[in-house]
Amino acid sequence: MVLPIAYLAPREWYRAYMRNPEAVEIEAMESFEKQTYRNRCSIARPSAGSDLRQPSDRIILTVPVKKVEHKQLTRDIEISYQSRWQHQHWISLTSAYRHTPYFDYYADYLRPMYERETKWLWDFNSRLHEIIMALLNAQCPLVESRKTASLKDKSPFAYRATTEWRGEDLNRWFGDGKSILDELFEFGNETKYRLE
Numbered sequence: 001m002v003l004p005i006a007y008l009a010p011r012e013w014y015r016a017y018m019r020n021p022e023a024v025e026i027e028a029m030e031s032f033e034k035q036t037y038r039n040r041c042s043i044a045r046p047s048a049g050s051d052l053r054q055p056s057d058r059i060i061l062t063v064p065v066k067k068v069e070h071k072q073l074t075r076d077i078e079i080s081y082q083s084r085w086q087h088q089h090w091i092s093l094t095s096a097y098r099h100t101p102y103f104d105y106y107a108d109y110l111r112p113m114y115e116r117e118t119k120w121l122w123d124f125n126s127r128l129h130e131i132i133m134a135l136l137n138a139q140c141p142l143v144e145s146r147k148t149a150s151l152k153d154k155s156p157f158a159y160r161a162t163t164e165w166r167g168e169d170l171n172r173w174f175g176d177g178k179s180i181l182d183e184l185f186e187f188g189n190e191t192k193y194r195l196e
Contacts, residue, residue, distance in 0.1 A: 002027050002145050005074060005125045007063055008041035008179045011195065014132075018195045021140035028075040028122065028144045032068055039063040039077075039121055042177040046095040058178070059096065061089050065121055075144075077121040090114040093181070100185035106135055132180055136192040 002025045006013055017024050032038065042058045064080040090111065097103045109131050118124040126142055133140050183191040 001025070004030065004036070004038060005122060006037040006041070007039050007061075007121075007125050008043075008128060008132075008181055010037060010042070010177045011180050011183050012177075013037070014180045015195045017140070018138070018192070021138070025143050025145035026126075028073065030074050031071040032065075032074045032077050034068065037177070038074060038125075039065055041179045041181075043093065043179050044096045044182055046098075059092055061092055063089075063121060063124065075120075075122050078119055079117070079121050079124060081117055086114040086117075097181065097185040102188040103185045105188065106184065109135060132184065135184060135189075137189060138192055 001016065001020070001023055003013060003017060004027050009017075040060055040062045042060055045057045045059050062085075064083060064085055066078040066080045068077060093110070093114075094103075094107070110128075113124070113128055113131070118127070129142050180191070183194060187194060
């Protein structure tokens with residue numbers, strides 16, 4: 001199974017990944033598509049009594065990238081630091097999750113990713129994935145695909161033509177798109193078992 005790289009991936013992405021991590025490769029040789037989970041995530045909106053299933057109760061965080069050339073590989077996308085996006089993302093994460101049971105336990109592991117610059121989007125997302133897996137006590141290294149996966153793979157999360165990983169089509173594969181952080185901060189280590 002081949003999955004696209006994602007910024008604080010949706011819980012459905014992790015559910016597919018955790019089913020058999022040894023059989024999963026992360027697609028690095030695809031053309032980067034804007035406005036996808038490759039550089040976006042959906043987190044809870046900080047308000048009492050929110051129904052997180054509703055799009056209005058979600059916040060979209062986007063990692064800005066430098067100008068993308070036509071058919072530029074996802075592996076080669078550089079992060080832009082012209083704005084203070086790291087500070088804004090950390091404030092949003094803190095506001096959304098500070099009252100959850102496990103935020104205080106996990107925040108110090110994630111915070112450094114928002115305090116230093118990482119040149120490549122791939123490296124940033126990969127490092128966040130490693131941190132999340134460590135917090136889940138799961139030994140599942142991310143394996144980068146070196147070739148485009150076969151379109152014959154019938155798995156629901158198998159590599160799709162790039163147009164199928166875009167916009168609304170992502171909902172078919174990633175459900176409501178809620179970030180893994182929603183589960184992690186609410187259920188801690190139990191998240192691993194909820195995903196399996």
